[in-house]
Amino acid sequence: MIKINSLTKNYTTYIKEPGLKGSFKSLFIRRKKVKEALKSVSLEISQGEIVGLIGANGAGKTTLIKILAGIVFPSSGEVSVMGFNPWERNNQYRRCMSLIMGQKAQVWWDLPALDTFLLLKEIYEIDEKLYKENLEFLSETLMVKDQLKTQVRKLSLGERMKIELMASLLHRPKVIFLDEPTIGLDISAQKAVREFIKSYQSEFKPITILTSHYMEDIKELCPRIVIMKEGGFVYDGPLSNIQKMMGDEKCLTVTTKDSTFKLTIPRLELAAKTSEIFQNHDVIDLNIHDPSIENIIESIMKYGLHST
Amino acid sequence: MKWWAFIIASEMRKILAFRFDFWVTFLGQSFIQIIISISLWKSIFESRESQEMMGYSLESIVLYYLIVPVGSKMLTGENIGFLSREIYDGSFNRYLLYPISFFQYKTLTYLTYSCFYGLQLIFIFLSYHILSGGIQSEQLINLLAGFIFFFMASVTYSQLALGIELISLWADNIWSLMVMTRFLCFFFGGAYIPVDFFPQFMKDILVFTPFPYLINLPIKVTMGSARMEDLFSGTVALLVWTILFHLGARLLWKKGQYHYSGVGI
Numbered sequence: 309m310i311k312i313n314s315l316t317k318n319y320t321t322y323i324k325e326p327g328l329k330g331s332f333k334s335l336f337i338r339r340k341k342v343k344e345a346l347k348s349v350s351l352e353i354s355q356g357e358i359v360g361l362i363g364a365n366g367a368g369k370t371t372l373i374k375i376l377a378g379i380v381f382p383s384s385g386e387v388s389v390m391g392f393n394p395w396e397r398n399n400q401y402r403r404c405m406s407l408i409m410g411q412k413a414q415v416w417w418d419l420p421a422l423d424t425f426l427l428l429k430e431i432y433e434i435d436e437k438l439y440k441e442n443l444e445f446l447s448e449t450l451m452v453k454d455q456l457k458t459q460v461r462k463l464s465l466g467e468r469m470k471i472e473l474m475a476s477l478l479h480r481p482k483v484i485f486l487d488e489p490t491i492g493l494d495i496s497a498q499k500a501v502r503e504f505i506k507s508y509q510s511e512f513k514p515i516t517i518l519t520s521h522y523m524e525d526i527k528e529l530c531p532r533i534v535i536m537k538e539g540g541f542v543y544d545g546p547l548s549n550i551q552k553m554m555g556d557e558k559c560l561t562v563t564t565k566d567s568t569f570k571l572t573i574p575r576l577e578l579a580a581k582t583s584e585i586f587q588n589h590d591v592i593d594l595n596i597h598d599p600s601i602e603n604i605i606e607s608i609m610k611y612g613l614h615s616t
Numbered sequence: 617m618k619w620w621a622f623i624i625a626s627e628m629r630k631i632l633a634f635r636f637d638f639w640v641t642f643l644g645q646s647f648i649q650i651i652i653s654i655s656l657w658k659s660i661f662e663s664r665e666s667q668e669m670m671g672y673s674l675e676s677i678v679l680y681y682l683i684v685p686v687g688s689k690m691l692t693g694e695n696i697g698f699l700s701r702e703i704y705d706g707s708f709n710r711y712l713l714y715p716i717s718f719f720q721y722k723t724l725t726y727l728t729y730s731c732f733y734g735l736q737l738i739f740i741f742l743s744y745h746i747l748s749g750g751i752q753s754e755q756l757i758n759l760l761a762g763f764i765f766f767f768m769a770s771v772t773y774s775q776l777a778l779g780i781e782l783i784s785l786w787a788d789n790i791w792s793l794m795v796m797t798r799f800l801c802f803f804f805g806g807a808y809i810p811v812d813f814f815p816q817f818m819k820d821i822l823v824f825t826p827f828p829y830l831i832n833l834p835i836k837v838t839m840g841s842a843r844m845e846d847l848f849s850g851t852v853a854l855l856v857w858t859i860l861f862h863l864g865a866r867l868l869w870k871k872g873q874y875h876y877s878g879v880g881i
Contacts (some may be wrong), residue, residue, distance in 0.1 A: 319877060379712050379878045399715035407713055414710045418633045419626065427626045430619035431714050459633065 310353040310515055315385030317346040317371050345371040347539040356513035360530030364609050367536040369519040373485045377407040389483055403432055406481035408472055410488035417461040421471045425478060432479035446474045449504050466497030486518045490525055502528050523602045535608050542608055550604050563593040572599060619716060620724055627728035646740045653681045670813050676839060680810060683835045686740055688807050690733040690766045691773050691830055692798065693726040700784035709878050723774050730770040734763055762838025768854045769830045775861035782865060785872030806832030826857040
């Protein structure tokens with residue numbers, strides 16, 4: 309189980325004025341800027357749950373994951389993952405946890421994947437039988453059996469991501485942090501990774517936190533989502549509730565001679581607004597539909613939950 | 617196999633992964649060093665019309681400067697930036713995720729490179745003696761002792777380098793600091809000029825620093841010109857400095873880990 313209580317993280321950065329003058333000035337005077345990456349957030353996740361963490365760039369998703377993985381220290385607050393304090397970096401905790409970052413390679417580029425796996429087998433003290441079993445299961449499910457003896461740097465982006473996934477799951481972790489695992493992958497590779505995560509989740513029931521900018525990942529994998537905005541949580545609940553919450557609204561896509569525009573309006577104002585549009589514009593086509601999850605989440609990320 | 621043996625094996629695999637670079641480093645550099653060292657010092661001695669320079673004969677100074685480049689490489693192991701680069705680009709994350717000590721991991725990878733250059737040292741030493749008319753058993757014992765001393769010195773230097781590189785947890789770029797440290801170690805260690813050439817007052821001061829034990833002493837051991845008391849005092853000095861540098865690096869890590877943000881390229 310993961311328990312997060314009033315977790316805060318502040319980063320200190322330095323501001324440098326642009327240009328040569330600014331560069332010289334920064335040699336003597338530096339202006340500090342404190343950025344609140346996480347603002348007193350609290351959360352509970354049970355064993356076997358998979359939670360989607362979504363938010364715009366800089367919302368604090370990766371910071372939260374790094375704290376949970378024990379890479380960075382929080383400024384304040386409490387965290388317990390499977391009863392461990394992550395930043396104490398207890399070896400027992402590190403043996404049951406895994407972090408996969410789509411934008412950062414963790415396997416060694418100059419070695420074939422199998423060499424890395426053998427090293428990880430020793431580091432994680434994986435039993436020979438379990439190692440063989442996992443290697444077989446992972447390489448078959450991810451369809452990378454033929455790539456295991458090739459230097460990782462010579463593999464395609466999709467293949468490398470699959471190797472990263474394999475390397476992170478060899479020790480069969482009970483807690484998995486997936487930070488944008490499908491970033492930069494083509495549609496079929498994204499689908500394969502999603503399918504794999506789904507089958508791994510149903511087979512081994514780990515706690516999984518997934519961050520992604522692709523709504524397909526979230527829709528396919530996460531029954532529960534947490535939406536982050538500027539370091540805070542603006543929504544934590546079932547994905548299915550999102551559409552229900554916005555049930556009082558309708559989306560209009562209007563095509564005129566000159567342009568196409570979209571509107572989200574209250575259901576009760578639909579008739580009045582539609583006739584107003586027909587009066588004021590030369591309408592060619594008008595389409596009325598329920599707002600999509602993507603639109604709702606985008607709106608929540610921009611304006612928060614109450615002002616959508 | 618234990619995890620530490622696997623780390624050494626993996627690092628060796630990385631070194632061997634690029635065969636062109638491997639052969640250029642191993643054979644190309646070795647022969648270039650032999651040729652340059654012999655021709656340079658031969659011409660210096662001929663121009664001076666002298667058989668000896670500060671107690672060094674032509675053969676011994678050639679051998680000294682033959683050992684210096686590869687001995688220095690053995691000392692500096694994985695070389696400058698082996699840790700600060702990873703802190704800078706965020707790939708340091710992996711060591712925080714693995715259930716092992718990153719100090720042990722990085723020291724092991726560092727020493728694997730030292731051992732690789734140690735093989736090159738053996739190769740150059742043997743090639744030089746074979747080319748100059750054969751090798752004696754006493755020289756082989758000196759070579760073994762020299763290898764051990766260079767290895768001990770590289771353990772000391774690895775802890776110093778670890779500490780210096782950990783400063784990058786506060787300052788993003790510490791390249792100049794690392795270059796400066798290496799220059800000081802090389803200069804006062806006798807890589808550019810043998811410590812025997814330094815004025816006496818300087819030699820008296822250097823005894824209390826780690827520098828002469830890092831390069832000068834291992835070279836003298838390899839050449840068979842070190843005295844028994846030098847071996848003893850050198851071993852004690854290297855041990856003491858290793859402990860001090862290690863404790864310093866641990867302190868820096870203890871304080872600096874709060875500054876690590878795991879961001880990068």
